[in-house]
Amino acid sequence: MSASILIVGLPWSQDELTLAVEAVRALGGRPVVADTERALGAIRRPEGCAYLPVAELSVSAVLAACGDTRPDHVVSITELTTVLAARVREAFALPGTSAETEAAVTDKFRTRSLLRAAGLTAVDCRETSLRDLPAVLASVDLPVVVKPVAFTGSHGVRHIAVPSDADALRDFYDADAAAESGRDRLIVESVIPGDEISAEAVCVNGEVRILGLTDKFNTGVPHYYEVGHVMPSGHTARWLDPVRAYLQDVVSALKIRTSALHAELMLHDGRVELVELHTRFGGGSIVQLLAEAYGVRAYDVYFTALLRGELPDVPHATGTAGVAFFGGWAGAPFRWHSYDFPCADAVLALSLDARAQPKARQHEGIRLGYWRTGRAVFRASGADGYARVAANVAFVRDQFQRLDPAARPQDRPSHHEGTHR
DSSP states (O other): OOOEEEEESOOSOHHHHHHHHHHHHHTTOEEEEEEEHHHHHTSOOOTTOEEEEESSSSHHHHHHHHTTOOOSEEEOSSGGGHHHHHHHHHHTTOOSSOHHHHHHHHOHHHHHHHHHHTTOOOOOEEEEETTTHHHHHTTSOSOEEEEESSOOTTTTOEEESSTTHHHHHHTTBOHHHHHHHTTTEEEEEEOOOSEEEEEEEEEETTEEEEEEEEEEEEOOTTTOOEEEEEESOTTHHHHHHHHHHHHHHHHHHHTOOSEEEEEEEEEETTEEEEEEEESSOOTTTHHHHHHHHHOOOHHHHHHHHHHHOOOOOOOOOSSEEEEEEEEEETTSOOOOOOOOOTTGGGEEEEEEOTTOOOSOSEETTEEOOEEEEEEEEEEEOSTTHHHHHHHHHHHHHHHHHHTOTTOOGGGOOSSSBTOOO
């Protein structure tokens, strides 16, 4: 009988779910997706997959829904349920990364503390709460970056240059709702200089294999919202081996076993520094970029590692791929000045709905600062392929950035350098 893979929790992206289900089926596995009846009823269900409605997203509810049927593997492909999936895995006595490790990875302060103990970070980091933030800011050297202990997408993040910047940060929180859900826990970190990249990788029984490095394009100070990516990173030739060695040390220190990995990193003065780590692939169309730039089907690689324990071959890029997101700022209507890309021949696909509205205004007390109405995907080959794709991504980023009333012109990076989220 083929192995069953229980996927706990729906990801944000419908495309991610479809790719994961297709990958399990292509390897002869049986995908099963568990979530609440309400959540399952709100999606277009991929074919060839069983669905397991649960009363709530909890260990007891998932175990009750499984009944006498024991899955062969339990995973999560979304940050929101990695810890839950690990606890379900442990309840079934299945191998994999422990719930303790998953909890540490989703908690940025615990991650930073463990890496500091292992000598793998030089970042000064303090934990506080929304209420106690002013006192902490008074005790540290500014500027700093303040962000939620556990959240993604740069929501709730703020560069604090002067104490009064904390007032603007508080505007992105519903204090009571955040306190009730625990989202009022914050970390205050020293600003990490350098160029920002991300690494997509798989870890198989504790051994890391990098699939690709990506250059990150964000809005810079004060929010660092991600607006686009280019893959492979222009830093790949110089930094691939140091990044792999660093991530191997990080994985060993955190005791991650078999998992997808998305690491956000800064490169500066000959060293690699972790911004944050996730035990899933990156969002923002990163999985599609792996396919376009490297011919890598990320979920095929991950589930092959899970089902067969096999490390993938080292991929080689066949071109440069990129993505940029059209969007709007919270509370403002969508508006866009130009679609006249500087390198129109590198445009691969466009999707946009100017009538789109945010799916949610806040999540557990964190108010979402931006929303996306569509995207443009790019691909180019040849010696100037990177430059052409990067020019298109920067074209979108610069327009989005100019719409932000909180951004100061002198704080805007010219590319993706000098940024930290």
